[in-house]
Amino acid sequence: MYFDEIVKDVFQEINSLEGRGEVASYIPELRKVDPEKFGVYLSTIDNSGFGIGDCYEAFSIQSIAKVLSLSLAYRMLGEKIWERLGVEPSGTAFNSLVQLEVENGIPRNPFINAGALVISDILLTKLDHPKEDFLAFIRSLSNNSKIDYSPRIATSEKNVGYRNVALCNLIKSFGNIENEPADVLDFYFNLCSLEVNCQELSNLFLFLANDGCTLSGRRVLGQSQAKRVKALMQTCGFYDESGEFSFKVGLPGKSGVGGGIVAVHPKQYAIAVWSPRLNHKGNSYKGMKFLEEFTTKSQLSIF
Numbered sequence: 001m002y003f004d005e006i007v008k009d010v011f012q013e014i015n016s017l018e019g020r021g022e023v024a025s026y027i028p029e030l031r032k033v034d035p036e037k038f039g040v041y042l043s044t045i046d047n048s049g050f051g052i053g054d055c056y057e058a059f060s061i062q063s064i065a066k067v068l069s070l071s072l073a074y075r076m077l078g079e080k081i082w083e084r085l086g087v088e089p090s091g092t093a094f095n096s097l098v099q100l101e102v103e104n105g106i107p108r109n110p111f112i113n114a115g116a117l118v119i120s121d122i123l124l125t126k127l128d129h130p131k132e133d134f135l136a137f138i139r140s141l142s143n144n145s146k147i148d149y150s151p152r153i154a155t156s157e158k159n160v161g162y163r164n165v166a167l168c169n170l171i172k173s174f175g176n177i178e179n180e181p182a183d184v185l186d187f188y189f190n191l192c193s194l195e196v197n198c199q200e201l202s203n204l205f206l207f208l209a210n211d212g213c214t215l216s217g218r219r220v221l222g223q224s225q226a227k228r229v230k231a232l233m234q235t236c237g238f239y240d241e242s243g244e245f246s247f248k249v250g251l252p253g254k255s256g257v258g259g260g261i262v263a264v265h266p267k268q269y270a271i272a273v274w275s276p277r278l279n280h281k282g283n284s285y286k287g288m289k290f291l292e293e294f295t296t297k298s299q300l301s302i303f
């Protein structure tokens, strides 16, 4: 397959670069990850796949889960969801509080922590058994019953998640959180603790490449909803580095502080990269570099 060679070449090129950046350390359990891990997996909508490096080793998806929680909430609530949060890039760090104070507790978008907390609140209200139902949604998307939360990572973040506690309480003070902040935070920390490998992650995101349908033909999101989720990934998926990712890679994508990045090429493929060393904006250093080179060499960006 044509993609395989390019993935292999670019992987070798980026693998030989000196590892720059640091593993996320503010969540104690994430510090224990080997910084030199590097894996890539590409899945196409015609059902082929190719992986290299540490692509079968599970890692913490952290903020990448925000796309999946948005998808489930959007599927359940439709356009009403946008009464509670916006669709503009924030231009601020993922855990920033500043805009909330002047914008009346309405987060800029669902992919910063503030927005993901509002989405968690929506799911908490809507789902009978929030943790179990969300996990069932993820497992059904990927047809993989082994995907699970990591209680170890969730507890580790819960013990030190002071900024998220502050964010959740601030939003609650404006009336944009319905449930108890402690319950919203517990749900949110669990979402972030989901563990998957690159192969599972790229397969999970194929429904977005495939206009909102799984490869088995099950509709997860309407076509227009899938388009909108990808538009948000394009404009807001990398916090205050979203412009840079768009500029250099040219794909809708989402990063997490576990060092994962997933990106989608509509009607073609999803690709997941994992390398735990992060740049100063909290995005995987080698992950960004790999995807930049990959879309340049393959000429497969959306632009």
Ligand SMILES: NC(=O)CC[C@H](N)C(=O)O
Pocket: 061, 062, 063, 064, 094, 095, 113, 157, 164, 192, 255, 256, 257, 258, 282
């Ligand atoms: N950018 C991220 O991946 C952040 C997720 C992390 N769980 C947090 O809330 O801080």
